[in-house]
Amino acid sequence: MNFTYAQPRTLAELLAQKDAQTHLLAGGTDLLVDTRSGKKSVARVLDIKAIPELRGIRAVKGGLQIGACETFTHLLRSPHLQKYPALRECASVMGCHEIRNRATLGGNICNASPGSESSVVLSVHEAQINIASRRGTRRVAYDDFTTGVNRTCLEPDEVVVSIFIPSAPRALGIYRRITRTAGMDLACWNGAALVFSPNTPAKREIRFAFGTVMSTTYRPRAIEAQLSRRPLTPADMDAAYEAICAEIQPRASSLRASPDEKRRAIRNFLNELLALLTPAPTRRQPTA
Amino acid sequence: MKHDIQLTVNGIPRNLTVTADDTLLRVLREELHLTGAKKGCGEGECGACTIIMNGEAIRACLVLAVEANGADILTIEGITPPNGITRVQQAFIEADAVQCGFCTPGFVMALEAELRRNPRATAADLRNALGGHLCRCTGYEAILQVTETLATSATRPKNTKKRA
Numbered sequence: 001m002n003f004t005y006a007q008p009r010t011l012a013e014l015l016a017q018k019d020a021q022t023h024l025l026a027g028g029t030d031l032l033v034d035t036r037s038g039k040k041s042v043a044r045v046l047d048i049k050a051i052p053e054l055r056g057i058r059a060v061k062g063g064l065q066i067g068a069c070e071t072f073t074h075l076l077r078s079p080h081l082q083k084y085p086a087l088r089e090c091a092s093v094m095g096c097h098e099i100r101n102r103a104t105l106g107g108n109i110c111n112a113s114p115g116s117e118s119s120v121v122l123s124v125h126e127a128q129i130n131i132a133s134r135r136g137t138r139r140v141a142y143d144d145f146t147t148g149v150n151r152t153c154l155e156p157d158e159v160v161v162s163i164f165i166p167s168a169p170r171a172l173g174i175y176r177r178i179t180r181t182a183g184m185d186l187a188c189w190n191g192a193a194l195v196f197s198p199n200t201p202a203k204r205e206i207r208f209a210f211g212t213v214m215s216t217t218y219r220p221r222a223i224e225a226q227l228s229r230r231p232l233t234p235a236d237m238d239a240a241y242e243a244i245c246a247e248i249q250p251r252a253s254s255l256r257a258s259p260d261e262k263r264r265a266i267r268n269f270l271n272e273l274l275a276l277l278t279p280a281p282t283r284r285q286p287t288a
Numbered sequence: 289m290k291h292d293i294q295l296t297v298n299g300i301p302r303n304l305t306v307t308a309d310d311t312l313l314r315v316l317r318e319e320l321h322l323t324g325a326k327k328g329c330g331e332g333e334c335g336a337c338t339i340i341m342n343g344e345a346i347r348a349c350l351v352l353a354v355e356a357n358g359a360d361i362l363t364i365e366g367i368t369p370p371n372g373i374t375r376v377q378q379a380f381i382e383a384d385a386v387q388c389g390f391c392t393p394g395f396v397m398a399l400e401a402e403l404r405r406n407p408r409a410t411a412a413d414l415r416n417a418l419g420g421h422l423c424r425c426t427g428y429e430a431i432l433q434v435t436e437t438l439a440t441s442a443t444r445p446k447n448t449k450k451r452a
Contacts, residue, residue, distance in 0.1 A: 001309035002309060003308055003309055004289045004308050005289065005291065005308035005309075005352065005354050007354075007357075025352075025355075027350075028350050028351065028352065028355070029332055029347075029350050032311075032349075032350050032352070033331045033332060033350070035309075036330065036331065037331070045308065045352075047352075047354070047355060049355070073344065095420065096335075096419040096420025096421075097345055097398060097401075097402075097416065097417050097418075097419060097420060098332075098335065098338055098345045098346050098347045098398070098420055099332060099347070099350075099420060101344040101345060101346055102346055102347070102350065102351070
């Protein structure tokens with residue numbers, strides 16, 4: 001590692017210095033590992049933790065605004081997270097205690113790992129990413145923010161300021177993942193669902209997203225539409241599963257889990273979703 | 289590029305000159321000779337370098353020394369009360385939860401941080417605090433016994449001491 005370091009104190013100072021040669025240092029839990037391993041070559045580091053504009057977890061009109069430099073530990077301690085159960089769940093299993101104390105939501109999305117804990121949750125919530133540069137500000141839908149493995153839509157002079165998560169009152173939110181160990185590992189596969197009006201089939205809107213099965217988060221909107229606004233049967237989930245398997249492209253060379261394991265995880269996820277959305281008397285009983 | 293930093297380590301103010309890419313772990317170990325925090329994996333996976341920075345347990349291998357400018361640092365060398373050891377250390381001894389000892393400071397600091405923040409931590413809270421800590425020789429049973437002991441003593445109200 002051989003780089004210079006600076007710590008801007010305001011967003012304006014940061015934007016004045018941000019260019020293609022600079023890497024932003026938030027929690028450092030990815031950047032320092034990648035710099036040391038040689039995966040990233042870094043000339044200049046800007047430590048953005050002292051910038052007040054990148055802080056705060058606030059209830060705002062229509063949702064929750066999370067400063068890019070807020071840690072996963074801060075998210076877990078925020079009372080606002082009660083209303084965002086899938087986000088709370090993903091924040092509680094991300095990394096381990098010490099990693100959550102440093103790692104930030106902004107860093108997590110900018111690192112853009114296909115198995116990042118927050119990606120599937122931000123996708124189903126249709127989160128908006130607030131971006132700033134010397135040229136001005138813009139807001140990008142999360143699904144358009146990530147453009148590939150470790151790639152985002154950010155221009156060299158742009159930084160993520162905050163993440164806006166639209167509220168989902170009375171929605172059912174779940175986050176699931178498979179890992180090699182419970183304590184500390186990247187998700188080998190993950191999935192999230194957000195279901196509006198979960199107990200009223202005629203009004204129900206189902207969203208779900210899966211990680212590590214494509215280069216970016218996979219959100220099958222056409223399949224979601226087929227499952228929404230109607231009572232659900234096991235046959236519907238079978239059809240959805242087949243349609244999903246026809247679309248996804250899990251890499252056989254993945255370090256994490258085999259394509260078969262990921263397909264099985266999706267199958268289990270859909271089964272669980274069906275059980276959660278089906279009135280108790282007609283739930284499928286496990287066959288003895 | 290050199291940076292001058294000021295920080296408090298185990299209650300002692302320190303002024304240090306470090307390079308931009310120095311890790312806090314290297315500075316603690318090689319400049320201040322506080323070798324309790326260990327370098328295991330060097331990439332945040334094993335927990336052997338865990339220390340407390342501004343009240344939170346962190347991985348000293350994943351923090352630059354310059355990032356610790358102004359911070360209050362506590363290492364395992366600094367947790368012991370005068371003439372004694374901490375509740376966490378006592379529980380490790382009683383459970384015989386140490387074999388080679390390399391990972392032990394990290395485990396102790398993780399539990400210390402959790403109990404300082406949440407004195408009524410449950411066994412589940414304490415186990416969760418150890419989620420990112422690896423031990424290659426004890427097999428974890430004895431260490432998990434420590435979490436049980438600490439949770440029991442943490443939840444027992446102080447004024448219910450049995451009277452003869």
